[in-house]
Structure formats: structure tokens, C-alpha cells
Amino acid sequence: MSGGRGQTFLGMPRAGHPGPTADTAVGHLQGERDFPTAARDALSDSQLRRNLGHATATIRAKRASVVGEVPDWEALRDAGSAIKTDTMARLPELLEQLETEVTARGGVVHWARDAAEANAIVTRLVKQTGETEVVKVKSMATQEIGLNEALEDAGITAYETDLAELIVQLGHDAPSHILVPAIHRGRSEIREIFLREMPNVDPAITDDPRALAEAARGYLRRRFLRAKVAISGANFAVADTGTLVVLESEGNGRMCLTLPETLITVMGIEKLVPTWRDLEVFLQLLPRSSTGERMNPYTSAWTGVHSTEGVPDGPQTFHLVLLDNGRTAALADELGRTALHCIRCSACLNVCPVYERTGGHAYGSVYPGPIGAVLSPQLTGITGGDEPNDSLPFASSLCGACYQVCPVKIDIPSILVQLRAEHVEARKARSKVPTAEAVAMAAAAWTMGDEGRFAKAGRAARMGSPMIRRGRVRVPLPPPLSGWTASRDVPSPPPETFREWWAHRDQSDASEARA
Amino acid sequence: MSARDEVLRRVREAVGSTGGTTPPPRAYRTSGDLPAGSSELDDLLVERIEDYRATVQRTGGSDEEIVVAVRSVLGSLGVTSVVCPPAVAAHFLAPNGDQESGIDSRAENAGPVRIVADDGSLDADTLDGIDAVVTGSAVAIAETGTIVLDGGPTCGRRAITLVPDIHVCVVRPDQVVQTVPEALARLDPARPLTFISGPSATSDIELSRVEGVHGPRTLVVILARS
């Protein structure tokens, strides 16, 4: 259990008693190195920064244009936020309702306390089918728990079918973006990977995305047609109907959800929405925020096991695995739990000046960017020590761009500030002696704890909207939050900034904090 | 304690007593302003579907006219084999055709097209050997250019609209709504639903959109209006 979660910080109401945090030894919720150290490598890789800069700028523009044409966008965000708040408040009954509905429709529901248990359940279910190969459609939850490795240990090969996941898998690499996991790879690198790892690729293949996509189609086609078992995630689960929903682009999701005999879906317990009607909000918010499209090419919704006009339609065996793995630790805090509202659109990554420069790997966890900085440490626990995830709440300039674009209005900057304070509290509790850092953070708490002062700091932090022009941050940050760089109007933070901050974090100037 | 009971206990304890909950505000639009069945609504749908680089063919609303349009699309794409739900086979493709022989007797000028009515027995490999699929639809959403299939008699089971490389989808005017909320209100979640917005695509390589990965690479929507 996290050290700092026993009490209220910054006057925020604590809801209930936290569940245990996730075991960082299983799965991919924490990296090997702290953020500043990992970021330093990324910052010195100019190819990576070019790829990221190009990709995030493109997707920002696409998102802005399709969001701009929706006259009731803000009303949709308000509804999305309120539905998720309501979901969390009623999670126990909604989970039981989901279980009842899925079961009534022929599905089997499993519960997993943690990553190891979820892996064991899925492995057992695959073994029961007698198969040694499974196809997978992109799922954050199964990456989080390290399912592919667990299956491999059991002699089961998992084929990733999402093009980006395939690039990552064939490149023996880690995903670096929620939506475009291979965002760090340029087309020529992808061509190299395909030539090296894909059997039967035409050696004359060009680096035209069209040709590369065609190669992936050829590579996966037979696998889809003969697959007996598929593993998926879920974007949403509807409590009152038992419906599961997956949004995708390529059709690999439909292949996995339709052709195999057995489907196993792994889903975090927070992915619920209460009613079928609620999807009318999220099916508008998610595609526009994530890929910047009015609608993604394919959305599949299924409820248990289906027959159409009397003939079987899709997998006739369906398992749903509901995963805790630290979510109940985050759920206990009223502000912190809003991180569980996330619908994984990745808009906050694409606008984040820190993410744009460091990429996803620096965050260590499968959840990168601003949402990762508030979600990962809550799932694994703020220790107050030097665990890599302890550094994540500091991996932000608090510029507020993430909050502005978030389709469910998660106030990421406020959660970051609270987690920083928790870190300091936990550190104090470990050392029993107030450190200079603790004093500085107490000042931060002072700023954030009072509504008037917070509003003033917030105004300063968010003034000049839109804050990011031509990809540059132009926001003067109020002290004591300006520890990152003195001026925000810089083309990129020099690597020294992270290093210096980390090295000198114990010497923060408390008097500056009160200025 | 079972994993189920323990997870539920943790959730209950973590949530605590947060008091009553309030119904979420729904100040967003739950219907569009374009009149149902209007040509403006059709135009919006056509524009949005074409934006995904799918093709839209307009035709009259009678069964006769729809059959002609479907056949001409299939002919222009050089299709020689088609799978469809039995109801579509009967109504759209070969109203006078001989289903048993699999040869459409109306195929005077388009060459013989093998028509396979799906009885649920076709496996993925068989479907992979068929050029195209023809279906109806349940709902079409104009603002997003989306067609929804619901496994009904004209939509068929999901595999047949997935494996063949060409999907020809007939939309009737009374199926067109303007907004996402209107569409969801018409759909039955107890059915298997597939929302289709353009042909399959990926943006995974440097975010440049490429049409056609695993799903049908060609989508033709036939919009029938009487």
C-alpha cells in the first residue's frame, strides 16, 4: 500500500480505504529508470524527436479541426466527465450488474486481483482450448500485466495484430504512445524491421506506408483465418446491457472479435459506463480526440455470445476478465480517482510539451504522457523513495494543455500537484525529518490548498490560451511551480534541466516558493 | 475469499460513502436539425462517407432500381463472386434467380456472377475466396458518415462483411439519422453491432492514413431514395 495515501492532502476529501497497489515486478507499470534519466536519452536522440514532433503536430491539427466542427463539444465533455464520476461512485453495483448481464448472455466473468492472477486466468483459459497460438488486438490492460510474456512462458505464442503493435513486437521494442505505439519509428525504420523479421517480404519493398501496410496484411491474413483463440481489451463495457465495445481502424479488431471460436477480453474495472445510452457521449468524444476523425473506421459492440437468424455469429465462447491491479488504490481518493475516468484517447500526450520532446519510453510505464504521470504512480503507489514512478508526478510543466483537451475533463495538473505533495509526505514519513524538498512542497500545498490563491496560480498557468503556438510553450509558470525551467518560451528543454532538477530537488528554494 | 469477493470488497471500501449520485447533465444535442428524409440529410451523409474515400452511388428507392445499381457496381468492380445474407440474395440480387445453381439468371450483360447466400456454414477460408459482399444496413449516421450493421436479415452475420475485400452496402432513406445519439437509440445492444466509417485504414506509419488493411479495402454505399 502506498505510504502517503492514509490521509488527506490539500484539503481534498478522501473517499474510502485504498486497496493494495500493483506489484511492479509483474507487467509494465514501471520502468527501470526514473524519468529524468530516461528522458535524457530521448532528448539526445534527434531522429526520435523529429518523428515525435512531426507526429504530434499532425495529430493535434487533425483533432482541432474535427473537434472544432462539433457545436456541443463542451456539453459532451461535461456529460462524459459526469458519467464517469457517477460510474466511480457506483462502481460496486455496476460491476455486479455487468457480471449478471454478461453471464445471462452466455459469457463467463472472471475477476483478477492483480496482474499475476489475470495472467494465470488467461493462460489457463487458452490452455483449456488446446491451442498454442493466439491473436491479439491492441489492449493497454494486457500490456500493463505483461500477458504476452506470461503466455510465452507457458508455451503460447501471442501475435499482435494492430499494425503499430506488430511493428513494436517485430522490432523487439516497447510501445511509446497509447494510440500509435510505434510513433517513435519512421517509415524507413519500419521497412528495415519488416525486411528483417517478416518471412516472405519482397526485398524490393519501398518505405511507402501503403506498401508497408500491404505487407502487414499479407503477413497476418492466414493467422486471422486460422485463429481459434483471440485476446482483446475493451474501450467500454455497458453495465445495464453487458455490452463490450472496441474501437479500431484496421479491421484487425473485427478479425479477432469475429472469426475465432474463443474470445478472451481483459479489462480494467474502471472501463464501465452505466447505460447503453451513455455510449452516445463516448462514441463522439473518443474518435475525435484520439485519431482526429469524426468516427474511427470500425467499432464493434457485442453482448455475450451471439446467434444471427439462428446461426452462430462470432466466438461461441466468451470470457471477460475484470482486473484490479492497483485501481482500487487510486479509487480511494476523490481527486486521484478521476485518473480512472481516462478513455485512453491520447490527446493529452499529443499536446504535452514534455511528451513531445521525450516520447513515451521515458515514462517507463505502458501509460505514458500526462495521464501516465498521474495514473502509473497511483497504481503502483507513491513510496516517497526513489522508485522510478516516484519521479513521474514531476515530469510535467503544469502548463494545463492536457486538461484543456481531455474529453472527460480530467484535471491532470491538480492531480500532479497532489501526488507531488503525497510524495513529500511519504518522504517525510520515511525520514522523520522535514527535508528542504518537503518545505518547498508544503509551500506548493499552500498555494494549491486555498481557493483564491489556487485560482490566481491557475490563471497565470493557463493564461494566453491557446498556450501552445507552433508547438512551443509560452506560459510563464507561477512559483513554486516554475522549477522546471525559468522561461517556458523555449524550443526545447535542454537535457540539463531534468538532471539539474533531479540533482537539486532537495535544495529547492522555499523562499522563492512563497514569492 | 474468492477473487471476485475480494475485488468487490476492495471497490466498496475504496469508493466509500460518497452520498447520492446525480444524473449526468445531457445538454448536448440528442437529435439533428436537418429534417428526417430530407435531401440535405442525404447530402451530408454522402459528403461524410466520401470524406473517408469510400464511394457513394445514389439510386431510386424501388427494389428494381436497387438491384440495377448493385449489379452495375459489382460489374464495374469486376466482381465474379458475391456472398450475401439470404434475404439480400432473394431481394436485391436475384429476385428471379435460381439460388440453388448459384447462378443469377438476371446477369445478362454483366457476365455470370456466382451468388452465395450465407447459410452460416461458410468458413473463413471459403469467404476469403469470395470477391464481394452485399448487405443492407440498420442505421446510417450522417454527421459521421457511419453505416451500422446489426446482424438483422439484410445485414447478415459479422464474418461475411469482414473477409471479402469489397463491401457493397445498401442504405435506405428511412435508415438515415443525423447524429450519434439518434443512431444509438434505434439500435438494439442485444445484437452484434458493427459501426463502419469508410474502408479499413491505418495511420500507424508516421500518421499518414492508408486505406485498406485487414477489413474490406473497398466500401461502396448505395443510397436509395424514392
Ligand code: SF4
Ligand atoms: S487523460 Fe484525458 S486526454 Fe489523456 S488519454 Fe485520458 S481521456 Fe485522453
